[in-house]
Amino acid sequence: MIPIHALELRILIVVSEGPTHGYRIVKEVEALEGGRFKLYPANLYRRIRDLLARGLIEATEAPSSEESSENRRNYFRITHLGREVVKAEIMRLEELVTDARASMQSA
Amino acid sequence: MSFHTRVYSATLHLLPHDLRKRFESEMVTLFEHRMGEARHAAEKLVIFVQAIVDVLAQAITTRFRRRSSYRYGRASDSSLEGVIGDVRLGSRRLLARPRFSFVAILVLGLGVGLTTTMFSVVDMLLLRDLPYPNAEELYALRQATERDGSVSEGISLANVSELSRAWGSAAFVGGAEGPHGLRLFEDGRASSLRTWLVTNEFFPALDIEPVLGRSFLSEEFVPGNEQVVLLSYDLWAARYDADPGIIGRELILDDEPHRVVGVLPSQFGYPSKAELWAPRPVQQADLTPEGRRRSDAIGVVRLGGSSSLEGASGELDEIALRLASTFPESNAGTDFTIAPLREDLYGDLRSPVLMLSGAAILVLLIAASNVGGLQIAQGMTRTREYALRSALGGRAGRLLRLVCMESLVLGTLGGAVGVGLALVGIEVIASLAPWGDVSGMENVGLNQTSMFVGLAVAIGSALIAGLAPALRAAREDPNNALGEAGRASTSGKHANVLRDGLVIGQIALALVLTTGAGLLGRSFIRVQGNDLGFQPGGRLAAQVWAYNESHQPDLEFFTEAAEELRRCPGVLAVGLTTDLPQANDATVLRRPIALTYSLDGLLPTMSGGSEAVVRYSAVDHGYFDAMGIPVRTGRGFTDLDTSLADPVAIVNEAFARRHSEGRDVVGRRITLRAGATRERRIVGVVPDVRRQGLEASPVPEVYVPLTQSPSNGLTFVINTEDRAEAMISAIREALWSVDPRQAVWAIHPIADLLADWNEERRFTTIVLTGFSAFALLLAGIGIYGLVSFAVKQRTREVAIRRAIGGQQAEMLRMIVRQGTGLAGVGIAIGLPAALVTSFLIRGMLYGVGPMDLHTLVAASALIASVVLIAVLIPAARAMTIEPTQALRVE
Numbered sequence: 001m002i003p004i005h006a007l008e009l010r011i012l013i014v015v016s017e018g019p020t021h022g023y024r025i026v027k028e029v030e031a032l033e034g035g036r037f038k039l040y041p042a043n044l045y046r047r048i049r050d051l052l053a054r055g056l057i058e059a060t061e062a063p064s065s066e067e068s069s070e071n072r073r074n075y076f077r078i079t080h081l082g083r084e085v086v087k088a089e090i091m092r093l094e095e096l097v098t099d100a101r102a103s104m105q106s107a
Numbered sequence: 108m109s110f111h112t113r114v115y116s117a118t119l120h121l122l123p124h125d126l127r128k129r130f131e132s133e134m135v136t137l138f139e140h141r142m143g144e145a146r147h148a149a150e151k152l153v154i155f156v157q158a159i160v161d162v163l164a165q166a167i168t169t170r171f172r173r174r175s176s177y178r179y180g181r182a183s184d185s186s187l188e189g190v191i192g193d194v195r196l197g198s199r200r201l202l203a204r205p206r207f208s209f210v211a212i213l214v215l216g217l218g219v220g221l222t223t224t225m226f227s228v229v230d231m232l233l234l235r236d237l238p239y240p241n242a243e244e245l246y247a248l249r250q251a252t253e254r255d256g257s258v259s260e261g262i263s264l265a266n267v268s269e270l271s272r273a274w275g276s277a278a279f280v281g282g283a284e285g286p287h288g289l290r291l292f293e294d295g296r297a298s299s300l301r302t303w304l305v306t307n308e309f310f311p312a313l314d315i316e317p318v319l320g321r322s323f324l325s326e327e328f329v330p331g332n333e334q335v336v337l338l339s340y341d342l343w344a345a346r347y348d349a350d351p352g353i354i355g356r357e358l359i360l361d362d363e364p365h366r367v368v369g370v371l372p373s374q375f376g377y378p379s380k381a382e383l384w385a386p387r388p389v390q391q392a393d394l395t396p397e398g399r400r401r402s403d404a405i406g407v408v409r410l411g412g413s414s415s416l417e418g419a420s421g422e423l424d425e426i427a428l429r430l431a432s433t434f435p436e437s438n439a440g441t442d443f444t445i446a447p448l449r450e451d452l453y454g455d456l457r458s459p460v461l462m463l464s465g466a467a468i469l470v471l472l473i474a475a476s477n478v479g480g481l482q483i484a485q486g487m488t489r490t491r492e493y494a495l496r497s498a499l500g501g502r503a504g505r506l507l508r509l510v511c512m513e514s515l516v517l518g519t520l521g522g523a524v525g526v527g528l529a530l531v532g533i534e535v536i537a538s539l540a541p542w543g544d545v546s547g548m549e550n551v552g553l554n555q556t557s558m559f560v561g562l563a564v565a566i567g568s569a570l571i572a573g574l575a576p577a578l579r580a581a582r583e584d585p586n587n588a589l590g591e592a593g594r595a596s597t598s599g600k601h602a603n604v605l606r607d608g609l610v611i612g613q614i615a616l617a618l619v620l621t622t623g624a625g626l627l628g629r630s631f632i633r634v635q636g637n638d639l640g641f642q643p644g645g646r647l648a649a650q651v652w653a654y655n656e657s658h659q660p661d662l663e664f665f666t667e668a669a670e671e672l673r674r675c676p677g678v679l680a681v682g683l684t685t686d687l688p689q690a691n692d693a694t695v696l697r698r699p700i701a702l703t704y705s706l707d708g709l710l711p712t713m714s715g716g717s718e719a720v721v722r723y724s725a726v727d728h729g730y731f732d733a734m735g736i737p738v739r740t741g742r743g744f745t746d747l748d749t750s751l752a753d754p755v756a757i758v759n760e761a762f763a764r765r766h767s768e769g770r771d772v773v774g775r776r777i778t779l780r781a782g783a784t785r786e787r788r789i790v791g792v793v794p795d796v797r798r799q800g801l802e803a804s805p806v807p808e809v810y811v812p813l814t815q816s817p818s819n820g821l822t823f824v825i826n827t828e829d830r831a832e833a834m835i836s837a838i839r840e841a842l843w844s845v846d847p848r849q850a851v852w853a854i855h856p857i858a859d860l861l862a863d864w865n866e867e868r869r870f871t872t873i874v875l876t877g878f879s880a881f882a883l884l885l886a887g888i889g890i891y892g893l894v895s896f897a898v899k900q901r902t903r904e905v906a907i908r909r910a911i912g913g914q915q916a917e918m919l920r921m922i923v924r925q926g927t928g929l930a931g932v933g934i935a936i937g938l939p940a941a942l943v944t945s946f947l948i949r950g951m952l953y954g955v956g957p958m959d960l961h962t963l964v965a966a967s968a969l970i971a972s973v974v975l976i977a978v979l980i981p982a983a984r985a986m987t988i989e990p991t992q993a994l995r996v997e
Contacts (some may be wrong), residue, residue: 022136022137023136023137026137040141040157041130041133041135041137041158042119042122042134042158042161042162042164042166043164043165044137045130045133045134046122046126046165046169048130049125049126049129
């Protein structure tokens, strides 16, 4: 499962905070990436589809706090498996950074 | 919906189906949001373009990225990597059943290979253009005279010249006389070069340009001007090492200088393969009544581009009438016909080639249905497998695609094997087939169209046969198939019927093929049984064109040479003739001569009012003895029949039969209307001799003594003690020792010449027999597979019956009945089909009618016995199964 594509990781992080719908995911991801990165629909929903298939996120209903009834199907949240995968990925990245720092210092 | 949204929405169709289906509306909504964010038109455009690019990029990457992390059965259906995975899986499954796969691929391969080979030959011989530019405008020109109602092979050069002048629809009318043997004296040795003498419009008609040098100029057709010659490519390469300096060189041909002006393209060989082409001016002698009456030249016509066939033929008829009135002595009743050149060259080949192609198609059908049957059987055993898979969540479409892939791989491999076999097959045909001499056969190559057709049939039949059970299984309720009932599931019934139908079809087709082979085989045997009229064994034919200094026939040389040959060890007898029996177009010294005649002063008329003709040849007194031809009545020629003695003639029995009228033909007087018309007394009758193989009926013939009608091109017939081939060099040496300046054109064992005529019939008979043997084998295998499968399915039933003491005979009878029932239906369907095809090939039969009962019965019996064997083997095996063993198979 790991390593995960960076974009997918971003999406997972966004939906880990709670059920989110597509447009919101786009905004948050773009904010996380900063700069001039734009997430376009096909890209987004392809990633979402892949994540769904791997069981890292799941579709869910809108939380009662939000009004719109039309977008009911579009909400996604992270699954338990997804959380574990994100944790594992974070660990991997941390190790990577540690090793990299160590070799840079010794060089 | 705004325009940009509509476009965007449309491009979404490029994405994988499931992605689009699930998220289309969200994507569109998102897209519109994004567009809404744009502050001005330029930004809107940028966003729009980027969105489209995004779709394209995703469409591409989703189709080519490896998603090995996906579980089986859940992958997207239309992505490419899914397809590749299935192909791999399909191949693995085929490998898991090596026997089935091997047999299926081999069978398909053979069927495709045979068909592709035959179609390539068909394409070359019957469909492809002749190697001349705009070949559809080319026609062979023939002369038909009312002499005996038949169309003669050739035309007179005088008529060629008249037509060339008067026939407007024809762009060019050319004539070729020959083949002659021109004697080349070079480096102290004489050799005879096969030569065609052609008129001035011959090469323009064919539109052939020499590869080196130039063609003939018009002044070279004026008698008295410098003599020139064109070389064939093979002669130039072999004798002159392809030296370009050959142009302009002088060759001494027949003691006269000839300048080489050009070299013709390789593989050019019209009217037949030769070594030289030289100009033939039309001379005074050609324009006399005798000259106009000749029919020994070959005519070729190129019609003008705008002329229609009807228009040209009509004009031709008018000209014929005009010529008949202008030259009544020679042209009365003479008509001209034209036939497309392709037909002229290849027409005789059409029947056998088409017949073999049809047979190849039948074999392919048998092969395809055999493989189909195999696959159906496989499908039936896999019903459980399908049910399991579908119960575990495999989607129907995915299953079908899997089966598709498997069949595709099977069909493709079978097709590939077939193409490989075809490549070999074409080589084999090109070398073995008797059509190899036909010019152009060197060009037979793999026909792309038929290759694709063969592949398509292979893949198609594999697909169809593979899908049929899979479709059924996919629709089946898994519970049904997995339960106890699954073993005798009803869905199996349809597959069984289909399989039965396929087997019946194979049997019927096999019957058709076997009947055809049987008829051809009987024809071949009949032909072999025909009487030749002479003894070919141990006979050699040495053909020589000889001239003395004054270009007169050099009978002295021939007589002396015959004596010298008689002195050779191993030579039993020597004779001379102008007309060698069994020579064909490639080996004949000159074209056969047919003359009109009068008997006892009266012109005999044939039925239909046409004139009678007789085949004419001149022989010496040793000829009949050397050929082993006994004299039936009267006497043969002796050395008393000199040029000063009474003119005499000998006729054959066909002539005697024609003129029996209750009297013996010996003693009557015959006058041949050709050249010096002398009255000859018939002094003997000899048996009929077959001159063109064993099939063509003998015609009435007259022989005159060589001394009384000399010729310069003669064939020595030498009866040798030993094997004929061993004597060839000795003969050559002997002739050379008499006069080194006389060139021997060719030496052939006569038995070889005879074999050439038989070649075609033998070849087609053997090939068709091979096809039908293969068909029988396949049909047998089909039935065997069917019956043994049925037996296996009822193993339990069989075992139980035996365990409780049931009659074995009953079981056996049931099994046998199933198999023979199928065979019976197959034969019943096959018989009318066999009759129809027999009628189609009746042109190729000899001495056997298409309704030959013996052959039909024999073929049916053969198939019935094959079926019986195929049925008894599994039945016998069923009888020997241990009941306990069978019951344990759960």
